[in-house]
Amino acid sequence: MKKYSVAAIPGDGIGNEVVPEGQKVMEAAARLGGFSFDWTHYDWSCERFAKTGAMMPEDGLDQIRNKDAIYLGAVGFPGVPDHVSLWGLLIPIRRGFHQYVNLRPVKLLKGIESPLKGREAGSIDFYVVRENNEGEYSSIGGRLYDGSPDELVMQQSIFTRRGCDRVMRYAFELAKTRKKHVTSATKSNGISHTMPYWDERFAAISTEYPGFKTDQFHIDILTAHFVRNPDWFDVVVASNLFGDILSDLGPAVVGSIGIAAGANINPEKDYPSMFEPVHGSAPDIAGKGLADPIGQIWSGAMMLRHLGEEAAARAVEDAIADVLARGEALTPDLGGKANTRELADAITAAL
C-alpha cells in the first residue's frame, strides 16, 4: 500500500480547526483509494513566534524537506505583523522548496451564491496560475534619509527568464488538459521594464504551443473583465503580485472566497509542494467551531491530485460539490447552522 508522508502545519487561528478536519477527510479518501497517510504535526505559528521569537525552527525546511507534501492551515495573528509571520514561514517554504506555481481554481459551484447577476453554476470555470517565487515579492530594497522629510523607500521587482518561462509553460500544460486557452496578465503600458519583458516571454513561450488561443490584458482592465466577463477565461497566468490579486478576486466573483483552495506547487517534485486554503486565520471567529473547512478540504483534493491520486481527488471534489448542492450541514458563512466538524463529516459521508 502506498503511504504518503505529509507535514501538517495548522498555523494560527482557524487553521487549528480546519486542518484536523481536512486530515480526517483525507484519511477517508485514502481508505477508499487504497493508500495511506503518515502525518507529522508541526506547531509553526505566530504562537510559537510569541514564545520563541521564530515562526519555525532554524532547520525547519530541513525537517520537512523529504515529505511528500505539506498541508498548511493559515498563518497570521494579531500582535505579530503580517510581514514577520509570512516572511518567517509561508514565503520561505514557497521559495525554499521552489514552489514556483501557485494554482487556484475559480469555479462557480451549485449551491454557492455569486454576487454577480445571471451566472449559472458551471459557466465560470478557470484557473489562476500565479508565479510564486520572484517578481514583485522580492526582499531587495531599503530606505534612505530615514525619519526626515526627504525619506524614501525603494523596492526591486525581479523577473528572470527562467522564472517567467517555467510558470508560463506550466500554464500552457494545464491549458492542454482543458480548453487550450491561456490569458496573460500584464501592465506593460505603465510598468516599463519588467512587464514588457513578461510580454516578450509570453510571446516566446506561446510559439511552443501552436494551436492554443492566447491573449493578454493589462491588469486594470483584466480585473474589470473578471467581473464583467468571467466566462472568458480558461487559464490565466500572472506574476506574483498580479496573480495574488486575481486569485482573490476570482473566488470573490464566484462567491467562494471563504472556501477557495490553493496549491503551491513544485512541478518537478524535487521538493514537497504545499496545499493551503485562500482564506486567512480569521482570528475573530477562531476557537468557536464556526470555521468553514471546505477551503482546507478542497486544498486537500489538490494535494491528492499532486500525489497522483486523481480518482481520490475527484471524489473529494465531488463530495464537496454534492454537499454544497444539497445545502445541508453548512456553516454560518454559507447560510447554515452546522459547525466545522459537522460540515467536514457531511463531506466524508458524501465520499
Added chain:
Amino acid sequence: MKKYSVAAIPGDGIGNEVVPEGQKVMEAAARLGGFSFDWTHYDWSCERFAKTGAMMPEDGLDQIRNKDAIYLGAVGFPGVPDHVSLWGLLIPIRRGFHQYVNLRPVKLLKGIESPLKGREAGSIDFYVVRENNEGEYSSIGGRLYDGSPDELVMQQSIFTRRGCDRVMRYAFELAKTRKKHVTSATKSNGISHTMPYWDERFAAISTEYPGFKTDQFHIDILTAHFVRNPDWFDVVVASNLFGDILSDLGPAVVGSIGIAAGANINPEKDYPSMFEPVHGSAPDIAGKGLADPIGQIWSGAMMLRHLGEEAAARAVEDAIADVLARGEALTPDLGGKANTRELADAITAAL
C-alpha cells in the same frame, strides 16, 4: 467674464470623436454659468508619432504650461506599443505638471446596469484617490544577460515621504467633504519595503485627522471587497499601481467602465491639471460615431469643478444622470441606438 484657457488633446481613436462633443457641452455649461473657454487644439497622438517619431513636440510641456487645464481624449493605437505612446505623452504630462492625484469617482447611477446583484442606484458612491507620479511606475530598471537563459529584468518602485503624504492628505481632505472615511490599499504582508512604509505614512497622516474612520486592506482582499462590499467605501487611497487597478475595477462593478471619468490633479494649481475619461482609444469602433461621450463629458464636469465652477460641474453631472435615468438617446454600449453626437446633444439639452 472669466475665461479659461484649455488645451484640447483628442489623441487617438475615439478621442477624436468624444473630445469635440465634450467641448460643446463645456461651451453650453459656460454660457449658462457666465464664463467662457478659450480652446487650443493639439494633435499630439500616435498618428503624429507615425509621422514625426514623437508623440508631442520636444517643447510640448512648455506649450501648455500656462493653460488653466488640459482636456485629453485617449492615447494609444495599434502599431505603436503602449509603453511608447504613454511614456511619450500621458505620463510626462502627469509627472511634468506634478499631477500627483488621479481621482476617479465610482458611483452606481440610475439607468446603468451593474453586473452585481441587488444593488440600488446611490448605494455605491466613493472615490478612488490614486498616487499618480511615483511608486511602481518608475522608469528605473534594466536588463542583465540579454538574450541568454540567465536573462533577468529589474524594476524599482520608489515611494517618497512627500509623495505618500501629499496624496494621503488629499484623500483626507476629500473625505472631510464626505463621510470622513478613508481606506488605504496596501500589500505590506508581501511587498516588504515599500508597502510597510506606505502603511507607516498612512498611520502618520491619519493622526492629523482625528475623528475620521480609517481602515486598510491588502490589495488582494480589497479587490474582493470591491465586488462583495462596494458600499463600504467613501474614499480609497492607493499607490499608483493599486490605484490604477482599483479605478478600473470600481467602475466595472457599478457597470460604468465605459463612461467613467478621471482627473489628474495638481491640487496646488502650480501647473495645469488634466481631465480624461477612463476608457481607451477603442480603435475597433473609432470613426463610426458609436463612441459613448459620457466619460469625456463627465471628465469635463471634473474640470469645471477644479476650475472653481462648482455649480456648472453639478449641472453637467445632473444632466448626465438625467439622460441616463430617462434612458433616451443612448449609444449602443448603453443599449441604445443613438450616435456620439446625439447623446452629447441630449446632455446639452438636459442642461
